[in-house]
Amino acid sequence: MGGIHPKENKFSAGKKIIVAELPKQVVIPLSHYIGTPSEAVVKKGDLVKAGQLIGKANGFISANVHASVSGKVSKVDVQLDATGYRRPAVFIDVEGDEWLEGIDCCSELIRECTLSTEEIKKRIQDAGIVGLGGATFPAHVKLSPPPGKKADCLIINAVECESYLTNDHALMLEKGEEIMVGIGITMKVLDVKKAYIGIENNKPDAIDHLGKLAKNYPGVEIVPLKVRYPQGGEKQLIDAIIRRQVPSGRIPIEVGAVVQNVGTIFAIYEAVQKNKPMVERVITVTGKSAPNPGNYWVRVGTMLAEVAEVSGGVPADTGKIVGGGPMMGRSFMTLDIPTAKGSAGILYIKREEALRKPIKNCIRCTKCVTVCPMGLEPFLLMNQSERNMWPEMEANRTMDCIECGSCSYTCPSNRPLLDYIRFGKTTVGGIIRNRVTVKK
């Protein structure tokens, strides 16, 4: 249902992942987009090794944070991060590249996993793994269904439906076998017999490669999907693969599915088989005038400016720098911010493309309704948001909006539909939370 097909512009597709040089300093954020910030367990002057715990998870919906490099903690302070806020982070001056004992850094594949379900879960939780699909939700939470709920299948999100981005694609081509082992481990944790890998068919090499590997892993099935944004949305992907629609306000486990991003699966493999916490990831650096579009292995906490430097610098005609994909990424006011676990890409958008066109009257063409993957009426929600009609917005299911931006993308009158809907969602969400509190 709904959806759009923006020009793919995957300039870095098929390029080998380049290991970025070690930076001189890293700034590791203690909080990620979703979940409680972790607490620093190191202080100024401490010597740390790569992989060492520096931030302890604060509660269940929170994730551990580890040093991504070895060196000396220069300070624990606030730092402007990708969210646009100043938040706590650990600053480390890099000295050498020494890893904590017990972490296996060689690239040798380990297939066998003899750990029990509980041990695996503990390793995933200890390793501070968060979902790499965008929301950076702690992975161990999704792997622990609430009492009475049971998954019957695992769905791997390898859709990468955002244009420009190729980091998942590159990972699948280079770490296919590891991903298969990671899937097996995750299936064991969830006690499911079936796993589907959803890949859009603009990545035939990845479909082919994983398809061949899947023959040796019973229960794993590759599902090629038609290219369509936002198919990588959790609810959309479940619908596309197993034809079950997660009802409004519910989570995937209620229809028996658990979705994990393919990058998260690789991180699970590393945590369980190599005892390696989540301290590095693949980042796509791209854009129409990017000098050297490519995929890079980057340590968490490397400043974006350094990542940009490694890939040839910021092009002169850049008008906007986006962290992530063009449809859901955040625009940055500076590159002096650290990469986080959830940083998927740096995208340079040309100035003329970055400028919004003048807003015209809504001509009621229905295109926003047609493309909305949730079956909402964006034109109506925007009108209601402009007029502060919060109860009406709630009745028209504004909280179902996944903020994919298809409505704004498609609007012939250049109306900022999602801006207004997001604004309305914030207010309506607050009203709903207050109502729950009052009832209690």
Place this chain on the structure above:
Amino acid sequence: MNMEKLIISPAPHIHGGDSVSKNMTGVIIALVPALLVGLYFFGLGALIVTLTAVVSCVAFEYIIQRYILKTETSILDGSAALTGLLLAMNLPSNLPLWIIIIGSLVAIGIGKMTYGGLGNNPFNPALVGRVFLLISFPVQMTSWPLPVPMNGSYLDAETGATALAMMKSHFGDLPSTLDLFLGKMGGSIGEVSALALLAGLIYLLAKKIISWHIPVSILVTVFIFTGILNLVNPELYASPVLHLLSGGLMLGAIFMATDYVTSPMNPRGMLVYGVGIGLITVVIRVFGAYPEGVSFAILIMNAFTPLINTYIKPKRFGEKAK
């Protein structure tokens, strides 16, 4: 790279490039086959009527925005030109200039600008203009020139009854079904050729300017309703094929009822709207005083559009199938 000049705005950061003028131009292109057939059968008169309507609609929009509302002009988005073209498509080719100009003024002035311009009008402006003329000048608006290929006459064109009038009064020789399909019959400039209008429909669907829901639901409803009547009494009621091919049904279903601004906002609503137009059209054609009722049917359903939008919602994701 000057970081201080970076643009900061919320996602999405790209736009599909669609625009109001692209959609309006698309509809105008889709009307070209029907216009060419009109020019072929009604000659010079069709050319004069079309040019007058288009020029006066654009001129009235400009004058009203520039001198009365004192706002920026929007004539470049193509919507005024499209209103003029649609109005001309709904007029006989021997209509005097002054009547066309009045029709254009009503269409743009009353039908569109009084409500706040494009996007705010509840009724289809071209039809507001046409129905105003039909009620005010019934004689001129219902004397239909006969199709004479490539003729050079305008006001003095030879006239005759339309197929619908013949069906209603049961006299005269109806044109053959093939002539009806190709457009060799009396009628408004743009309505005669079902073939040309269907070509326009295919273009509109291929370019995703409109969806199939409105035209198909109207045509199917008319076909079924008139088919039932025809089965009950073939002597009294014309065949459904004749109903589909004659009068303004094709033009109305494909180009007038699908007007963005005045039609419902989701597929379910569009089906209700289309069925409503089909039913009202047949009721007027068969039981009413006028031989043709498409314009009235569309305007009546335009009035129901806000109600349809309020009570008929799109299929929500995760909604249980009933």
